[in-house]
Amino acid sequence: xxxxxxxxxxxxxxxxxxxxxxxxxxxxxxxxxxxxxxxxxxxxxxxxxxxxxxxxxxxxxxxxxxxxxxxxxxxxxxxxxxxxxxxxxxxxxxxxxxxxxxxxxxxxxxxxxxxxxxx
Amino acid sequence: xxxxxxxxxxxxxxxxxxxxxxxxxxxxxxxxxxxxxxxxxxxxxxxxxxxxxxxxxxxxxxxxxxxxxxxxxxxxxxxxxxxxxxxxxxxxxxxxxxxxxxxxxxxxxxxxxxxxxxxxxxxxxxxxxxxxxxxxxxxxxxxxxxxx
Numbered sequence: 001x002x003x004x005x006x007x008x009x010x011x012x013x014x015x016x017x018x019x020x021x022x023x024x025x026x027x028x029x030x031x032x033x034x035x036x037x038x039x040x041x042x043x044x045x046x047x048x049x050x051x052x053x054x055x056x057x058x059x060x061x062x063x064x065x066x067x068x069x070x071x072x073x074x075x076x077x078x079x080x081x082x083x084x085x086x087x088x089x090x091x092x093x094x095x096x097x098x099x100x101x102x103x104x105x106x107x108x109x110x111x112x113x114x115x116x117x118x119x
Numbered sequence: 120x121x122x123x124x125x126x127x128x129x130x131x132x133x134x135x136x137x138x139x140x141x142x143x144x145x146x147x148x149x150x151x152x153x154x155x156x157x158x159x160x161x162x163x164x165x166x167x168x169x170x171x172x173x174x175x176x177x178x179x180x181x182x183x184x185x186x187x188x189x190x191x192x193x194x195x196x197x198x199x200x201x202x203x204x205x206x207x208x209x210x211x212x213x214x215x216x217x218x219x220x221x222x223x224x225x226x227x228x229x230x231x232x233x234x235x236x237x238x239x240x241x242x243x244x245x246x247x248x249x250x251x252x253x254x255x256x257x258x259x260x261x262x263x264x265x266x267x
Contacts, residue, residue, distance in 0.1 A: 007161040008154035011212070015153025016146050018207030023142055029210050030243050033219070036211060037251035045258040058160035061178060062185065063153070063211045064247070070178075071251050075259030087259025092252055098182035098213060102220040102244070105190035110224035110236045113194035 007059030010052065014063040033064055040068020045076070070094045145206055152201065152208035160185055160212075182213055189214035193221040219243040 018036065021027050027035070043049040049069040053060040060066050071091040078090025092099075163184045167177035192198040198218050202209045209215055220240055227239035241248070 003165075004158050004161055007157045011157025011160075012150035012154025012208075015205075015208040015211045016150040018153075018211040019145050019149035020142075022207050022210075023145055029207070029215075030219070030246060032207070033210065033216065033244075034246050034250045037247050038254055041251060041254040041258060045262070056157075058164055058181065059154070059157040062157045062160040062181070062213055064213065064216060067213060067216065067247075068251055068255075071255035072258050075255040076262050079259045079263045084260065084263045087256050087263055090259060091255030095182075095251075097179035098186055098216075099248070101183040101186040102190075102217050103240070105187050105217070106220040106224040106240055107236060109190045109194040109221045110228050110240075113225055114228070115222075115225045116196050 003057055006056045010056035010059035011063055012059075014060075014065060036064035037068040037071075040065035040070075041072045042068075044069035044072030067095060067098070148205050149208035149211075152205035153212055154208075156185070156208070156212040156214055185212070185214050186217040189217035190221045193218050194225065198222075216244055216247060219247075 014036075018032055021032055021035075022029065040049060043052075043065065049060065049065065050073075053066070053069065061070070071094060074094025075087050075091035078086025078093070080086070082089070160181050164177045164181040167180040168174065172180065189198060192201070192214075198209065198214075199222075202218070209218070220243070223242050224236045224240040227235035229235060230239070
């Protein structure tokens with residue numbers, strides 16, 4: 001149960017920082033997403049993000065920084081196993097499930113649903 | 120002279136008519152909605168691990184499930200409503216990434232399934248992949264050259 005509290009607090013805090021950036025700067029939401037994923041890659045590479053994931057679980061992996069962390073972690077682990085080739089395959093492989101799901105479900109949603117006309 | 124006054128009047132009008140963006144309220148909304156999405160992710164991960172998956176696979180299942188939920192909510196028009204309420208609370212989690220794929224895919228269906236859905240699907244999420252995957256390759260290479 002304590003794990004859920006930690007996930008809530010850390011995940012919420014990461015979203016709140018995003019909201020503060022949205023309200024206080026001129027950054028658009030796509031720039032914030034790019035910033036989050038890149039920050040996740042950097043923090044993952046520096047070994048800063050792993051303890052946060054250890055602490056907060058999904059609270060750290062579900063926000064986009066977790067996506068970046070997973071990319072960096074995958075790339076580094078694959079370099080251990082396969083050398084330089086791993087740098088090219090590891091990151092994407094670690095996130096392939098989420099990306100492929102977004103493509104498939106995005107495609108299906110566009111076939112099934114029609115966007116509502118804005119009122 | 121006259122023009123500068125009208126500019127001032129215009130600014131006053133904007134000030135008066137623009138929705139008051141209550142910073143604190145926005146932050147609280149982003150916090151609890153974003154936090155709750157993460158709790159949902161934790162529950163899915165725990166469930167997958169209880170079914171015998173290792174941590175890595177459980178994390179992937181969690182991503183796929185949240186992406187699916189977000190695609191469905193976007194298709195039904197619910198995620199837009201959530202976005203209006205929660206702001207970054209609905210953008211920062213992976214469900215926001217999925218929403219940024221699904222929404223343009225639906226929107227550009229009228230331009231056809233190849234150049235509409237296929238091409239526009241990653242018009243918003245593409246940059247995330249370019250910078251995310253691109254920087255992960257660089258990180259991997261640096262790691263390789265620094266002697267693993």
